[in-house]
Amino acid sequence: MPKAATRNARARTGVRPQSSHHGDRDLSRPLPASFSWSVLAVFAVVLAIASVIAPLPWWIAAVYGAMSLITFVAYGLDKRAARRSAPRTPENTLLMLGLLAGWPGALAAQQSFRHKTRKRTFRRAFWGTVVLNVAALGVLAWFIVES
DSSP states (O other), rough: OOOHHHHHHHHHSOOOOOTTTTTTBBOOOOOOOHHHHHHHHHHHHHHHHHHSOOOHHHHHHHHHHHHHHHHHHHHHHHHHHHHOOOOOOOHHHHHHHHHIIHHHHHHHHHHHHSSSSSSSHHHHHHHHHHHHHHOOOOOHHHHHHHH
């Protein structure tokens, strides 16, 4: 689309036309960064309290830490690949890393690198993996406390 047409379309609608670079991707406004950081803070506090009260085994926090670091790096490498038009990390891989206890690192990476924050279908799948992971952790904690 020529620059003048783009300016005119933006002036009429207040919305930037989708460029051919993005194709038909389902881009939307990202969630506020404060939401992601708040979710991380609440999770860390609840996990710390549960570790003291339950008491949860030390390795649970260690798994979250290790997987979060791995996931953070994976998001960073994918962002770098995106900027260089290099081969990308499949979204299913990023989602699986998040599901396997790496979602805190994924949230931190999304905000730090501004990566994977706008694609609606990815965000929905990502938050689904967060809910599944936290539910699984809750069930595991319940079994540990009851035994």
